Amino acid sequence: MYNPFSDSSEEDIDLGDNGFTVPANNIIPVNYDNGMDSNNGIEVNGDSLLKSLSDSESCSSEESLDLESFWTDISDSEIKQFLDDPGIKDAFDKGVDLTDFCGEILEELHEVELENAVQYIEKGDDIVDIYDKLTFCEDTLDKIDNVIGNFGNTLAAIAKDIREQQKRSQEDLVKLNNRKEIEGKLSQFLNDIDLPKNLIRIIARSKINRAYVEYLSIFEAKCQFVEKTGSNVKVVNEQKKKIDALITKACSKIHKWLLSKLDRQFRNVQSLNKLQDGIIRYKPIFTFLKSHQPEKSEEIIERYQTGISVLFYTHIRYYINRIGSLQYQLASKNDIIGEPESKIQNFFTSVIELKNRGNVYSLATRQSTLNNLEEILEFPEGKEKKPYEYLYRCLIDMFITSADKEDKFNNEFFGITLSENILSRSIALLNQNLESFLSSCFDCIGILILQCIYHKHFRNCTKRNLIDYFATSTNLLRDRFNYVLDMHINSLLNAKAKNYSEIDLRTPHYVMRRYSEFIISILVLCNIYPGAVIQFHMSDMMEQLRTNMAALLVDMSETFTKHNEKEIFIINNVNLILTLAEKRTILSPDIEFWETILAQNSDAYAQNELRSHFNELVSFIDAHWDRETDQITDPGNEDPIIEIAELFYEDNYWKSTLHNLNSSILKLFSNFDRGIMIMRKIGNELLVYYGLLERMVNQFYRDISYGVRLTTSKQIRYELKLIIPQI
Helix, strand or coil, rough: CCCCCCCCCCCCEEEEEHHHHHHHHHCCCCCCCCCCCCCCCCCCHHHHHHHHHHHHHHHHHHHHCCCHHHHCCCCHHHHHHHHCCHHHHHHHHHHHCCCHHHHHHHHHHHHHHHHHHHHHCHHHHHHHHEEEEEEEEHHHHHHHHHHHHHHHHHHHHHHHHHHHHHHHHHHHHHHHHHHHHHHHHHHHHHHCCCCCCHHHHHHHHHCHHHHHHHHHHHHHHHHHHHHCCCCCCCHHHHHHHHHHHHHHHHHHHHHHHHHHHEEEEEEEHHHHHHHHHHHHHEEEEEEEEHCCCCHHHHHHHHHHHHHHHHHHHHHHHHHHHHHHHEECCCCCCCCCCCCHHHHCCCCCCEEEECHHHHHHHCCCHHHHHHCCCCCCCCCCCCCEEHHHHHHHHHHHHHHHHHHHHHHHHHHHCCCCCCHHHHHHHHHHHHHHHHHHHHHCCCCCHHHHHHHHHHHHHHHHCCCCHHHHHHHHHHHHHHHHHHHHHHHHHHHHHCCCCCCCCCCCCCCCCCHHHHHHHHHHHHHHHHHHHHHHHHHHHHHHHHHHHHHHHHHHHHHHEEEEEEEHHHHHHHHHHHHHHHHHHHHHHCCCEEEEEEHHHHHHHHHHHHEEECCCCCHHHHHHHHHHHHCCEECCCCCCCHHHHHHHHHHHHHHHHHHHHHHHHHHHHHHCCHHHHHHHHHHHHHHHHHHHHHHHHHHHHHCCCCCCCCCCCCCCCHHHHHHHHHHCCCC
């Protein structure tokens, strides 16, 4: 008997909520006996179905009774799960026999299964109908599958044709692009080597103007193309002959035109600048000439440089002659710091020439020459006299400006740097003029100003020939500066107080005034332009100069013999240079040197005045006071203390003394502030000495009773504040 739903699996399948099992895959035995065709319909045989269920029951009963095999096959976890079941627990609690219990359950299951089988038989017609429909669908799906398979084969053939067509199309497209590229390159090639008649006519016959430059640029591009292509192409060789002939004509034409413009004598710098501004637009024609006939371009450059060199030389010589007529000489060989003024007097009138002498040793108005060094200083047009360094700055500024413009033109038009051929004669003339000036120059301040000017241009210069020029000029200036400064040093070294007719106690000596202005001027330039002045390496010479000046001051002070006059003279003279330094806020070894001398003489003057007016107090305290340990010793006798105390108290002696000292100091010292400082120093020293006296009394003689006759430190301090503020 054939079963269309048969499966190789023989396991029973649980039907779910109905609680019974059927053969695997819900297989229902079908009987096709009774002469029915399986394709036209099926009939369910109930007897066979019931017999099948009975067989299943007996099989199940046998299997379920084999409990020993069942318990040995399951795991411990499954046993635990089985024992936790509520029904099993209830059976155990009631003491039910498991074998009987299982038999009852199987019987109940069998009854349920029979009930479900009856229902299944009742639905047999519907199942047969579903089977017929499934068979019809299967046939239909087979037909559709055949149609789809044929359609896929057709599509595969079409896809193959499309791929072949695409490949052929891409090949055709590549061929087309290659043809277009070749045609474009060939067209460009023919255009690059072709010489139109209009181009030939303009290059060979037309005047040189802006249009000519444009056509020449086109022609130059064709020449370069032919040169790069080489001689392997026949048409290029044929065309190169025509191009070479046209190049020769163009170069000859350009050469003549450039000579007419550049090979001539320029009247002035203005005409040169005008020419350069106009011809710079024609740079392509010189580049063309330089590329094809370099020997002719070199001739153009050489002739142009010759003309420019003459122009520069003539221009510089003209202004050097003007400097000679406009400059005035500030210092002569007698204008040395230590030189007595008797040697500088006019031979006929015995009157010192004072015009412009205020600038011999000081910057004064000369510092204006260094203002705005980055700007160009125009040469004065009038006849007003000026110092050499001012006029020379105008000349250097003009020369450097012209050289920069010329260098820029040479770079832009000729493609070269500024040639030494242009500047060599002018530089030689400038050096000659500087050497001539320095040979008779005794003006150290002017030399330093010139060095600052040179250093400014040297710092910004990049041209080798100009760098060498500035280096040479710096060496000339340094040598002359050291020479003149050495003259100043020797003049102070050889100076003697007896050579000077007037030496005033209160007024700074003119030698010290010269030195002060000279040193302050140098220090000002050192502070503002350190990079320029440092190249002179003058620190050792400056030390010699201040040492010799200090020695001369001491020698001059020896001419005074009265009390404290030596210190007063030195203080008044040293105060001059320190006052000038304070105005300029200058700090240097020179200023520190003179500050030390001022402090030493101020202390000496204060001590001398104290000993002169309060000798008893000062001598007594010095005898019993150790300054290093600040310890005082017992004098052993109170009488000296009583005498000093009575001396201070009697007629307010100390008050009148302080007032007299203050009046004399204000008269003796030319600088009011310096006099106040010295008076303050005296007052402080007096307070120290009198305070030590009080300390001695409190420490050793407390039992001494002076009554109201004892003057206190507070009284002295109060009086000093009336005389000197901030004591």
